[in-house]
Every structure is written in structure tokens, then in C-alpha cells.
Amino acid sequence: MSPRALLAALALAAASCADTERLAPLAARGALLAADARVTRSQYNSFSCLTCHAVSRAAQGQRVLPGAPLTGAARRPTFWGGEVTHLREAVERCWTGFMRGVPADLDGPDGQSLGAWLDSLAPEGSTEGTAAVTTTWPRVVRDPGEGGDRARAQAVWSRACATCHGAIETAAGRISPLASVLPRDTIVEHCDDDLAAVGYTDRQAYIRAIVTEKTRHGSFLGYAGVMPPFSTEALSDGDMRDLAAFFRCP
Ligand code: HEC
Ligand code: HEC
Known part of the structure; x- marks a missing residue:
């Protein structure tokens, strides 16, 4: 053989x-x-x-x-x-x-x-982790609202985003040059978008919606790239609101 x-x-x-x-x-x-x-x-x-x-x-x-x-x-x-x-x-x-x-x-x-x-990892007789995992990805993603706490966001960032994106602002230690420098890249790419064309009146609400959309959907639902989506079970809406506070248009 x-x-x-x-x-x-x-x-x-x-x-x-x-x-x-x-x-x-x-x-x-x-x-x-x-x-x-x-x-x-x-x-x-x-x-x-x-x-x-x-x-x-x-x-x-x-x-x-x-x-x-x-x-x-x-x-x-x-x-x-x-x-x-x-x-x-x-x-x-x-x-x-x-x-x-x-x-x-x-x-x-x-x-x-x-x-x-x-x-x-799933030996006979063990039941650990064998139940289906509940995961929900909201189809429609909205602005999580203002009021996110930047101090809390720093902690959430370290636990959820830093492995790939490195440090917030500098991207120091990021996993690869393909992982965006945040929040900079999103601000550069989207803060000048035509708000009327995308149905928004408030620029800050729009940029918060953009980062939320990318985080919740990753590279799915028409988005390109290789970033994974974070379900609401993995990352709570409260944590998402805190993270969105890092993203502000000038
Ligand atoms: C497994 C690696 C990985 C993790 C974890 C990750 N990202 Fe990403 N992210 C990427 C990559 C790679 C890109 C570049 C675009 C792509 O390939 O999707 C990206 C792109 C982005 C963008 C788009 C930037 C732009 O150019 O407008 C945003 C916003 C973003 N990530 C936010 C986050 C947030 C917030 C977290 C933590 C909750 C996070 N990411 C966690 C890999 C990751
Ligand atoms: C960039 C992030 C990422 C990488 C890399 C990755 N996965 Fe996943 N994987 C996910 C996400 C997101 C899901 C969907 C959420 C979930 O069900 O775990 C998932 C789901 C799964 C599931 C189903 C879990 C379940 O109960 O629903 C298995 C099994 C799995 N991955 C195995 C692997 C294996 C093996 C590798 C390496 C070859 C791998 N994954 C690489 C992000 C990733």
C-alpha cells in the first residue's frame, strides 16, 4: 500500500x-x-x-x-x-x-x-463540547449607537482583535501586513463617502455602522477578504458598541 x-x-x-x-x-x-x-x-x-x-x-x-x-x-x-x-x-x-x-x-x-x-478531541464516553454551539450572525447590521466606552474597548480589543490587527492605532505586532491598520484604514476609506448615497445623515453613525458590519460579517455577505465574522455570542453587542468608539471621523 x-x-x-x-x-x-x-x-x-x-x-x-x-x-x-x-x-x-x-x-x-x-x-x-x-x-x-x-x-x-x-x-x-x-x-x-x-x-x-x-x-x-x-x-x-x-x-x-x-x-x-x-x-x-x-x-x-x-x-x-x-x-x-x-x-x-x-x-x-x-x-x-x-x-x-x-x-x-x-x-x-x-x-x-x-x-x-x-x-x-472527542473520545468515546466524553461529552465535553459535543452539543451544537449556538451562533447567530445578524443579517442586517446597524450603528450600535454612541456611548461606547474607550477604556473598556481597549480591553475588548486586546481579547478579540489584537491577535490579527496588532495594537490599536499602530498595528504593532499584527499577524500580517494584510491585516488593516485600525481605525486608520477604515477612516481613510470611508469618512469621505457620500452620506446621502448610503442613506445616512450622521457621519459618526455611518463609520460605526461600517466597523460593525465588517466585524459581524467578516468576508461574507458580499464583503471581500479573509476576516472571520464574529457572532453575537462570541462578541456581545455591548462589546461591539465599545469597539465602535475607536472609529471616529475627523
Ligand atoms: C483572524 C484575523 C482577524 C481578526 C481576529 C480580526 N480581524 Fe479585522 N481584518 C482582518 C483582515 C485580514 C482584514 C483585511 C481585510 C480582509 O481580509 O477582510 C481585516 C479588516 C478589518 C476591517 C476593515 C478595515 C478597512 O480597510 O476598512 C475592520 C473594520 C476590522 N477588520 C475590524 C476588526 C475588529 C473590530 C476586530 C475585533 C473584534 C477584528 N477586525 C478582528 C483580520 C482579522
Ligand atoms: C480566520 C478564522 C478561522 C480559521 C483560521 C479557522 N476557523 Fe474554523 N471557524 C471559524 C468561524 C468564524 C466558524 C463559525 C463559528 C463556529 O461555529 O465556530 C468556524 C467553524 C468551524 C467549525 C465548526 C464548529 C461548530 O461547532 O460550529 C469547525 C469544526 C472548524 N471551524 C474547524 C477549523 C479547523 C480545523 C481549522 C484549521 C484548518 C479552522 N477551523 C480554521 C473561524 C476560523
Whole structure:
């Protein structure tokens, strides 16, 4: 048997009989890949699975992450807030949408190692994390209103946005040059927009709506890019209002 066929056979075995011992080396390799941005082989990707997901609820701590903890995920009945019913499809959304990977690579050895790792996080008899995760993404996003608290926003920023965007204002420590310098880039791009054309009269309300839209929808719903969407469960409306206080037109 070729190494590739052997891996494929092992991965199938994972699905059917959970031969944990035999699959342990594959799962160990998957654990390394989950922390490695090179896994999708795209020169434009700088995210690993663990940029957006914690391994477990406990490991997440105070961090605000767009993706749900992965322990138990392999045995959840549905994914992506009920939009997806297959694990493979749930992962493919991340792989292609955020990490610029090609779907076929998920069928190769790396994808199979990741699958074995996800399986190993949901061992027989354990129920941790196996219930469907509730996630809601509002379709229509509005200005969260003024009154956001900048001191609180600083804390929310560190927990939710700094991993990718680095420090607020300077972007020091950002994950890649592709992650915008905030709030500057949004102010430069949108503060001169024609308000009447977009149905706004208040410029500050408009810029708050822009940042909220990007944060809630990421690269979905017509937006380009690779930023993940933050559901209202991951990031509360109150936290969103605080963050929006950083974005003010001159
Ligand atoms: C840029 C951020 C990001 C990256 C990188 C990412 N994901 Fe996700 N992932 C998300 C978001 C957002 C969701 C949808 C919210 C949710 O359901 O967790 C999601 C959903 C999932 C789900 C479904 C969870 C559930 O219960 O609904 C799985 C499983 C998953 N991702 C696995 C992975 C794996 C494995 C990788 C690495 C190959 C990865 N993700 C990379 C952001 C990301
Ligand atoms: C997983 C990485 C990641 C995280 C976490 C993240 N972003 Fe982003 N964000 C990006 C990238 C990359 C871009 C560049 C455009 C794109 O690819 O979508 C971006 C773009 C943006 C933009 C658009 C900037 C412009 O040019 O107008 C806004 C606004 C924004 N992010 C806000 C936030 C806020 C607020 C948070 C925290 C709640 C956050 N982002 C968390 C990766 C991330």
C-alpha cells in the first residue's frame, strides 16, 4: 500500500471504529498542523486553525475568538449555527474562506491528520463540547449607537482583535501586513463617502455602522477578504458598541 493510500485507510478507520491507538500518530501530526499557518500552502495565508479556535473552552480563557472551541466538535450534530451538517463542510469553509486553501488538499494527508486530531478531541464516553454551539450572525447590521466606552474597548480589543490587527492605532505586532491598520484604514476609506448615497445623515453613525458590519460579517455577505465574522455570542453587542468608539471621523 502506498503511504497515501495507507493514510486514507486509516482516516476511514477513524470514522468507522475509532481505533484511537492506531491513529495516535496521525492525530499528533494533526495537532501540529492545527497550529501552523503553512498548512494550506497559500503564501497569502497567515492564519492557523488556532488563530480563531481554542482547543477547549478552558484553554480559551478570556480570549474572544470567532470560532468555537474544537474539543467535541467532531461529534456535534450541526455546525456554523445550524447552517452546516457535515464536519468536513464546516472545516472546508474555514480552509477556503479564511485560509485560502484548495478543497482537494483536505482529502490529502494533511486534511486527514487534522480530521484524526479533531476525532481525538472527542473520545468515546466524553461529552465535553459535543452539543451544537449556538451562533447567530445578524443579517442586517446597524450603528450600535454612541456611548461606547474607550477604556473598556481597549480591553475588548486586546481579547478579540489584537491577535490579527496588532495594537490599536499602530498595528504593532499584527499577524500580517494584510491585516488593516485600525481605525486608520477604515477612516481613510470611508469618512469621505457620500452620506446621502448610503442613506445616512450622521457621519459618526455611518463609520460605526461600517466597523460593525465588517466585524459581524467578516468576508461574507458580499464583503471581500479573509476576516472571520464574529457572532453575537462570541462578541456581545455591548462589546461591539465599545469597539465602535475607536472609529471616529475627523
Ligand atoms: C480566520 C478564522 C478561522 C480559521 C483560521 C479557522 N476557523 Fe474554523 N471557524 C471559524 C468561524 C468564524 C466558524 C463559525 C463559528 C463556529 O461555529 O465556530 C468556524 C467553524 C468551524 C467549525 C465548526 C464548529 C461548530 O461547532 O460550529 C469547525 C469544526 C472548524 N471551524 C474547524 C477549523 C479547523 C480545523 C481549522 C484549521 C484548518 C479552522 N477551523 C480554521 C473561524 C476560523
Ligand atoms: C483572524 C484575523 C482577524 C481578526 C481576529 C480580526 N480581524 Fe479585522 N481584518 C482582518 C483582515 C485580514 C482584514 C483585511 C481585510 C480582509 O481580509 O477582510 C481585516 C479588516 C478589518 C476591517 C476593515 C478595515 C478597512 O480597510 O476598512 C475592520 C473594520 C476590522 N477588520 C475590524 C476588526 C475588529 C473590530 C476586530 C475585533 C473584534 C477584528 N477586525 C478582528 C483580520 C482579522
